Amino acid sequence: MLAITGGKVITMAGQIYEPGMVLVERGKIVAVGPLNGVPAGVEVDDATGCVVMPGFIDAHCHVGVAEEIYREEGDDTNEYTDPVTPHLRAIDAVYPADLGFEDARAGGVTTVATGPGSANIIGGEMVALKTAGQVVDRMVLRAPVGLKAALGENPKRTYGREKKMPATRMASAALLREALAKAQDYQRKLEAAAAGRGERPDRDLKMESLVRVLRREIPLRVHAHRADDIMTALRIAREFNLLLVVEHCTEGYLVAQELAAHGVMAVVGPVITNRAKVELKGISLQTPRALAEAGVTFAIMTDHPVVPIQYLALSAALAVRGGLPEERALRAITLDAARILGLENRLGSLQPGKDADIVVLNGHPFDPRTRVIKTYIEGCLVYKDLNI
Structure with missing residues (x-):
């Protein structure tokens, strides 16, 4: 003891x-x-x-997937060859010896949610891990902890420049809806087969992942910075009755009441960044305060390696500068982060x-x-x- x-x-x-x-x-x-x-x-x-x-808990990062030091040799963040890849699993890309895990422990970060990036409309399954261990399977707390999706500039830029879909926000939303609709059909076939009303469909790994989202077993975690993209994510989540977590939520202060009214949670950040692209124009340290005042449950992220993971507590401290009460900022990297990951009974x-x-x-x-x-x-x- x-x-x-x-x-x-x-x-x-x-x-x-x-x-x-x-x-x-x-x-x-x-x-x-x-x-x-x-x-x-x-x-x-x-x-x-x-x-x-x-x-501390970093509820959104890419530690172990986007390895420190390495370039393409250790970067498994985005599968650029297909915009819809729900069957990818972050656990298959995590390198436990990534120096980012060492930095996490030195920064007091004991749990992370890591996963694919935002190049794809649906990027794959995220995983929650402890930050110490030599074998990733023994570090896992929950897999999957959500299905990563993305709206806004990143998928448009990735595929539009190749003259492929999506090149517009309309196409991004359409691809997401299309994938969910196909999964509904697959789910109906599974249920019919289980009731003896038909043959079981051939196994489809893409559909299996999406069915978990449709059944509300895991949330759809949508990368969305701008308010219009946030509302598109909410619109689709309502259409398909999904659990939704908005990742980044940069302009969440503009739609905080909408998020609160529909029980949507958010992971805010990275806080320590500049306006690196157009959709970050509205970045503000006051976003966490606005979400808190509206009653939205949220966490604060580093998006490591965008912000080094050891600066998670500093990121939360900057939210206090933006008007967030200190106790709420601490919750955003501890208890509320655990709630978003569905791990509040353990962490x-x-x-x-x-x-x-x-x-x-x-x-x-x-x-x-x-x-x-x-x-x-x-x-x-x-x-x-x-x-x-």
Whole structure:
């Protein structure tokens, strides 16, 4: 058993203990509370003067898929040969030795959702991983954690310049609808066969992935920066009764009430970026505040390698500069991020029964001077700052 003692324990479940103690056994948190004595015979990590929090969660990045250092040798982000590829699985592209995972642990990031890029209308299945491990299959928390889709400039630019569909926003929406309609037909055939009213159709990996979305087993996670693209994603999600997560949501402040009214969640960012393309014209640090005020559940991302993953907490801190309450910004990289990934029963707060994914810092995570001292994943020390 491990006892992390003496620090300011921010549980993200409403309680703050100073000084506090977190007890860990067999990879799980078994107790959290004020420091009133340490059980005999336990290993003690003295965190006096430090902040103890749940590990940070980056709900949208490409770590392990777009490898650090490498170019095409290690870049498996986009399959440019076909605009509709729902059957691609990010797990098949993740390289556990990517230096991005090392940076994540050094930044206190213990969980990521990683996946395909946004060149395709439907890019493939995303996966939620712990950031430590040598075998990707043992790092997996949930696979798939969503089906990646994209609207706006990226698919238009990728295929339109080749005189292929989609070259317009209309075609982008049409291709997405077409794929979902085909999946509805496939689903009906499966259901008819299960009821004894016909033969089971030949297996179709593309359709299998889309059927999971139609059944609301996983969300459709749509890359959309501009408000018009966000509304197209919402329109299609309503047509097909889908769970929708808007990725980036740059102009979400313009349609925040619409998102809230339909229970749509969002992953906002990257925050630390410039107007690298037209659809980023409306970028604003006030987007998270507007979403919060409307009642939208959202997380904050790095989109690593766009922003290095170790700067996830700094990204959330900048949202505070834009008017987001500090507690809500912390939730955007812990508990609310876990909710968007469907993992709130395991991650995002320091509570008994949850995974012992814990970060120890020498100050508040939003202070740029703060350093991560230690990072634990399932109770195992996976990072230690040797300079402190």
